Amino acid sequence: MSLFWRIFLLNAAVVVVAMALLLGPYVTVSKHVRLGEAEVVVSGAAVMLVINALLVRFFGLAPLKRLSQAMTTADLIRREARPDVVGAGEVADLTRTFNSMLDRLESERAASSARILSAQEAERQRVARELHDEVGQTLTAVLLQLKHAADRAPAALGEELRLAQETTRGSLDEIRRIARRLRPGLLEELGLASALRALAAEFTVPGLAVRHRIDRGLPPLDPESELVLYRIAQEALTNMARHSAATQAEIRLRSSAAGVVELLIRDNGKGTGGAPEGNGMRGMRERALLTGAELSFGAGPYGGTEVRLAIAITAGSTA
Template structure:
């Protein structure tokens, strides 16, 4: 029903009821009005207004729902839609709004994909330059310092050794920076090795106990998906180290038909507020990039769990010779721990 007829019908019901009461009810109106009659009429008016307000609220409920969704909708959590059944202006507005959300979500996903890919390319370039330019120069300085300190006499030799030590630490910092900017091990050895090396590094630097649990039958992923998984674990572990006050964190990768699930679970203080900073929003954008779903559950005192469910193609069953019922996936083998 159109909005006009909806409101008209609601008012018609209220006014019709009031008229019927006046016609057939035990109500008379004298001139001049008697006090009891005035009380009854005012009472009737109040009842009519309350009934009208309640019916209007009911009739306009779809618009109220639409306004609520308009104010709370978040393009990083796609799929929030209102049912738009029937015809009329309200259903039309809801349908148009849903279509607008479809378009905005697609545009948002495309533009954030472009930004993320550009940022990754830039990181890669900076890492390459740091490695090739700064890293090489510092290595050359280190070698020269070593030669000079070998040939120098005390106390110059001691000072040169100190400078050598400082240069070596700086070179380590540069290498760490390069690894964080561009997880080269991801390209060379794959996701599991990259996550292993990342968790080992975090454990060494923070004192956290990082437990890894990776299924043995993980599917082969494209480089973009691997990078998203790596970055989500990187941000998850950084958050645990910065905010959680945890003693143990588990990073797991498990595979079921059609889905690869990544989880980072800590036993820290958790958080009640759903305040999301650039880190978590970045995770959501990356999840959108590969069509994955990100879910963060946390409660004060019971830790935080980040789950990323990545859709993966289900391999077509390969019937062995004479065996038409070969299992699609071997049973998972428990992963190793650190």
Template sequence: MNRPGPVPLFWRIFGLNAMVLAAATALLLWAPVTVSVPVLFTEAVVLVGGLAVMLVANAVLLQVGLAPLDRLTRRMATVDLLRPGQRLPIAGQGGVSQLIRAFNDMLARLEAERATSSARALSAQESERRRIAQELHDEVGQSLTAVLLELKRAADRVTEPEVRADLQHAQETTRASLDEVRRLAHRLRPGVLEDLGLVSALAALAEELSTHTGLLIHHRFQPGLPPLDAPTELVLYRVAQEGLTNVARHADATRIDVRLSHDETSVRLCIRDDGRGLGLSHEGAGIRGMRERALLVGAALDLRAGPDAGTELSLVVPVGAAGADRV
């Protein structure tokens, strides 16, 4: 036996109004109430009271019938594709339920498409970073090295003290520029991650940032880290890199604690600082970029106020998680 189809929203609202009007008509037909000409005060009170009852009943019934649409409107205004899984509950088989079901399906498609496009974009970004790092190392680095050697030879041949001092100053400037180029190339392409693994790469990252900024960075990594695939390790490294950079640039912190721990189901990266905290600031491109990376490997990224002061960033990666694409 075929079940009846869902009742359209139009007929549901029409039915609610018809019920109210039918009740009002029945009350006028069978109630012992008459209307005089001119209308008496007591009769006017009864009529106004009846109208008020009808309006209130109609408003309550419409509020109940349209409540799912209000929830849908609020969710549409606040939905964030970087926080997947935001779905509305579906109750019944009416037109509103069909609309909510279509909205949930649309969210699922958008999340899948965003994950795919983000994976491609981040993969292209990593490829471009490798290319730029290689060019900095092979071309700019070698050119600066050649300039440094030429300056040294020129300084050795010069006898005038003032000219020699100028050449030596130029040597120091060139050497500093060469170190900066190497540092940039290292940030663009983490060779330590590829050669020595995640723990060594995170330790080198913390030490480099501490040396460059003067921040006190303590790191503690739990031994026995479970094996992770290359995309997952890269996501952990990039999130740590972006998180530490954000603290150095914006937090006015003096101390950073970096922790890497794990259990049977997940690996957790935690970065905590003693800076000025989140305040009323909104998420910038850096934080949203970290959320996009986290989604690629099924990880959960959380940013909240620290237990005492400052900010705490945590990234929880399921063990065995793999990205939608290699980044």
């Protein structure tokens, strides 16, 4: 039934009931209205208005309210349940149209995000290659020149040149570290497990211990899924190191009999505290959408934060 006829019939039902009461033997009105009769009429009108408001609110416009709430809370980077299509008519058609629009927008956003992230990865590889090949080689040459000069300089000047050597060597190590983070060479060469172990070692510093537990015999993943897993682990550890004040963290990679590979990043920090999601979390959600993975954030078993990513293995996945 359409919204128009639903509201019309509800109102008509209230009016018919009121007329039946007035025409029946239970309610009578004299030619000269008395106070008691006026009170009856006013009370009846008030009751009709209340009943009409309740019927329209909870029966006539309830589907529109549910649809309005769904429109208000819709988020294209979260896989949420669609509002149910109830009955037929304009509201049902509107709900179906809204669900179809969400499906189309999610598909378009996923395709757009895939192109953007692909371009980002290509740019990261270019920058990492330039840092490693050009800046790295230049600093290596500077190191050799400093060593050559230090070996032939007087003692006092030689000490200063050696300090410059150490500073240059530290800068070279930092550039190589940045290049590794921009372009995970271990992921391409040795696979996801080795890359995650190296990532745990990279974030292990004084005051923060990062452990890794990676199951053996994990099912093969396609390169895109492996990159998504690695980048989400990297972003989660970066957020943890910056904001959580944690002293312990864990990377867990495991598979289930249901054909799902699950990544867990846990820490014992202060947690999110109900803070809204920042760009880092939304970026992780966008990456998860690329592979149809399920990503969730919550409280960890150690009182900190837990990031959970589950990727279903498809029959066409390759190592």
